Amino acid sequence: MDVIIVDDDPAVCDLISTIVKRFYTWGEVIPFSDTEEALKYCKGRDIGVAIFIVDVFLGGVSGFYFLDEVEERFPTAHSDAIIITGNASDDIVNMCIASDVNHLLEKPVKPYALQLAVRAIAEKYLKFAKRLFQDPDFAKNVSGI
Structure with missing residues (x-):
């Protein structure tokens, strides 16, 4: 499962990608500074499926529009998705x-907060895949859906 990062500020996009x-x-x-x-x-x-890390304001559009x-x-x-913003107001x-x-994470993004948010999203898929492999009855029921 890939992580797709979208932030119109190239420096922020590179920093998040590095983290x-x-x-x-x-x-x-996969980072993008061009929406x-x-x-x-x-x-x-x-x-x-992918994990999206998206700035709330992307130049002329919003991160929600992107999603x-x-x-x-x-x-x-x-x-x-993980939305990032400079100011987490009530509206956001x-x-x-x-x-x-x-x-939702505020800039400057703390590396540990970003790691926990990404892991939380990835973990739900990893647990699901593990259960499919370990429980044949569950896998059979899922394949029938």
Whole structure:
């Protein structure tokens, strides 16, 4: 499962990418400071899952708009997203809640907070995969859905 980082500030995007690359081993870390390039990349991928780390303000669009736009290819984009912002106001918190985003971090991002948020998202998939391998009855029930 890849981590896709979108922040229109190249320095912040590089910093977050560097932090994530230090601990993340379950997929690639793919940073974008150009929102259009990130949208093109995401829309060109097969349907799947990824962890998204997205700035709340991306130049002319919002991070929530970005997640809406990639949802066709990544159906769990909102619940697998970490929104980052310079100021976590009540409005931004309410937008996260309304958009099914459960992780919000303020800049400057603390590396441990970012690691815990990424691990929380990755862990749900790792636990699910482990259960599929260890419990044949559960796997059979899931394959019938």
